[in-house]
Amino acid sequence: MAQVLEFKLPDLGEGLTEAEIVRWLVQVGDVVAVDQPVVEVETAKAMVEVPCPYGGVITARFGEEGTELPVGAPLLTVAVGPQAPQALQATGGDTAGSGNVLVGYGTSEAPARRRRVRSASLANGTAKEPAPAPPVPAPAAVPVLAEGPVPVISPLVRRLARDNDIDLRQLSGSGPEGLILRSDVEDALRARTTPAPAPVAAEPAARVSPVRNGIRIPLKGVRGAVADKLSRSRQEIPDATCWVDADATELMRARTAMNAAGGPKISLLAVLARITTAALARFPELNSYVDTGAREVVQLDHVHLGFAAQTERGLVVPVVRDAHARDAESLTAEFARLTEAARTGTLTPGELTGGTFTLNNYGVFGVDGSTPIINHPEAAMLGVGRIVPKPWVHEGELAVRQVVQLSLTFDHRVCDGGTAGGFLRYVADCVEHPAVLLRTL
Structure with missing residues (x-):
């Protein structure tokens, strides 16, 4: 019987205690190899890819893109073991854990292209889906506005659009071949603050000041770390x-x-x-x-x-x-x-x-x-x-x-x-x- 293992956000070193999910690299049902990168996160130091120490089938993911998680919080669950789906066995992948929990380091060669699980027994309609992960509270649903083949210069621009409910499909990119730049998203936000002839829904209080219109940009990740360090320098160093x-x-x-x-x-x-x-x-x-x-x-x-x-x-x-x-x-x-x-x-x-x-x-x-x-x-x-x-x-x-x-x-x-x-x-x-x-x- 397949065993379901939980992979938690590892200790990132350098005193880092949290990270923000920028982009998931795998989906539920994907087959992953040992030390294959599964998620891209942003810490106060850098943006890095996190490798999973287990090989098997992804059965659950925890946290939407843009969610900030503390070290030790669950990232995903993986079904491993001798009864793992045959799709994994066909890849020749190792279902044992590597023990590796350091960001940016792995013990394997470049992972094989991930494949969605569909075992032979499932194809014949004679078996059930793999055992699900233990019940956990589902994360709050958020509207996915930035999915699909929209050409965006970086995940950070995609996240800025998502945080401010901007549909990237409605934007015309000013970059090469229609690439959507950060300035395009910011222009859309500025246009939103222009007074309209008819009443419009108010912006979320977390993003727009009740006193004056404007864009609120959280001081977190690299920007937050720089702000903290510069403030400390000014306070301590003559x-x-x-x-x-x-x-x-x-x-x-x-x-x-x-x-x-x-x-x-x-x-x-x-x-x-x-x-x-x-x-x-x-x-x-x-x-x-x-x-x-x-x-x-x-x-x-x-x-x-x-x-x-x-x-x-x-x-x-x-x-x-x-x-x-x-x-x-x-x-x-x-x-x-x-x-x-x-x-x-x-x-x-x-x-x-x-x-x-x-x-x-x-x-x-x-x-x-x-x-x-x-x-x-x-x-x-x-x-x-x-x-x-x-x-x-x-x-x-x-x-x-x-x-x-x-x-x-x-x-x-x-x-x-x-x-x-x-x-x-x-x-x-x-x-x-x-x-x-x-x-x-």
């Missing part, structure tokens, strides 16, 4: 900022020469990261954090370099592990890998935590300067503005040079202005005269 303009002409020429020599192209961010790690080796006070309980400054002997990345889901800070031990080629490759993972929402919690210093290249947004909030609990953040042609006195004459503004926001508890200024000046010297960096290679 920060200060210093900045300097630097002539980046020679740095740009050096990068061009490196890329002309053949081999993988070196990114500007990688060159700046290499300068940053060299500066931290000279000024280790800035590669630290404050242990408030012990009233101690903890200086670290490794550099896990975070870099700010703007995505559709908001600001994230992926971390390059052991950046101090990487050359420019290795840094370029790792920046590219993490940036792509950030864009697709597949960063793991481990890739978003543990940073010791952050490099913020806000110049990509076309701005010259910024005074960012430190990524708590780090002690400093180096900001890099856009590199643009400007008048500059070079070798005693006025010339047009490639100029960049550099800024350093630092925790005044870990060092004074002299140390911070020395760090920033060294970075600027390396930008203006890349040969200075050779002394630390």
